[in-house]
Amino acid sequence: MIAxxxxxxxxxxxxxNALNYLGLENMITxxxxxxxxxxxxxxxxxxxxxxxxxxxxxxxxxxxxKSEVENGKYLLGICLGMQLLFENGYExxxxxxxxxxxxxxxKMEEDRQNNIKIPHIGWNNLAYNKKDxxxxxxxxxxxxxxxxxxxxxxxxxxxxxxxxxxxxNKIPGLVRHKNIMGAQFHPEKSGEVGLSILKNxxxxxxx
Numbered sequence: 001m002i003a004x005x006x007x008x009x010x011x012x013x014x015x016x017n018a019l020n021y022l023g024l025e026n027m028i029t030x031x032x033x034x035x036x037x038x039x040x041x042x043x044x045x046x047x048x049x050x051x052x053x054x055x056x057x058x059x060x061x062x063x064x065x066k067s068e069v070e071n072g073k074y075l076l077g078i079c080l081g082m083q084l085l086f087e088n089g090y091e092x093x094x095x096x097x098x099x100x101x102x103x104x105x106x107k108m109e110e111d112r113q114n115n116i117k118i119p120h121i122g123w124n125n126l127a128y129n130k131k132d133x134x135x136x137x138x139x140x141x142x143x144x145x146x147x148x149x150x151x152x153x154x155x156x157x158x159x160x161x162x163x164x165x166x167x168x169n170k171i172p173g174l175v176r177h178k179n180i181m182g183a184q185f186h187p188e189k190s191g192e193v194g195l196s197i198l199k200n201x202x203x204x205x206x207x
Contacts, residue, residue: 003029014188018188022199024202043077043081075180079184082175087104119149146164152182
């Protein structure tokens with residue numbers, strides 16, 4: 001069972017529809033019992049970093065997520081959910097994240113002369129930094145769908161799995177630190193490539 005964490009700021013139905021299509025058992029929930037009994041967690045997210053952190057803390061989800069991850073449970077953050085995995089966010093004000101992965105979330109650099117506008121919306125291809133089970137069967141250069149204005153920096157290079165280029169911005173598209181994974185793009189909106197990533201995530205839970 002994969003628990004999709006509901007804290008009021010995510011594309012819950014889109015993620016659930018993708019998991020249902022793949023035949024991966026799942027539920028949308030914020031109940032502690034469900035999260036602790038789940039085989040894996042998905043943390044989606046759309047919106048502002050500070051608001052998301054405040055909501056997660058009010059619901060006590062931060063302590064639940066951290067303790068479950070420490071016990072070895074797989075966690076996949078999507079878009080804002082990925083950003084929340086890092087140490088700090090700088091969206092309007094500095095705000096501490098979950099601190100599960102080294103790095104900070106900062107605003108992307110705009111370059112209107114070269115049509116590099118923020119937010120970064122649309123399809124972009126992935127370059128591989130290292131091999132990982134999440135990308136099993138997926139060729140380098142495939143396109144995924146992004147919607148974001150902020151991205152991870154100051155991260156550990158060993159945690160970077162794949163990235164995309166957008167002007168001067170090297171966007172960490174997929175990161176992983178042990179059992180903690182994050183996708184800056186939306187796998188649930190990235191066609192066959194995204195479905196393959198979610199399928200691979202489901203396969204990892206069975207190991």
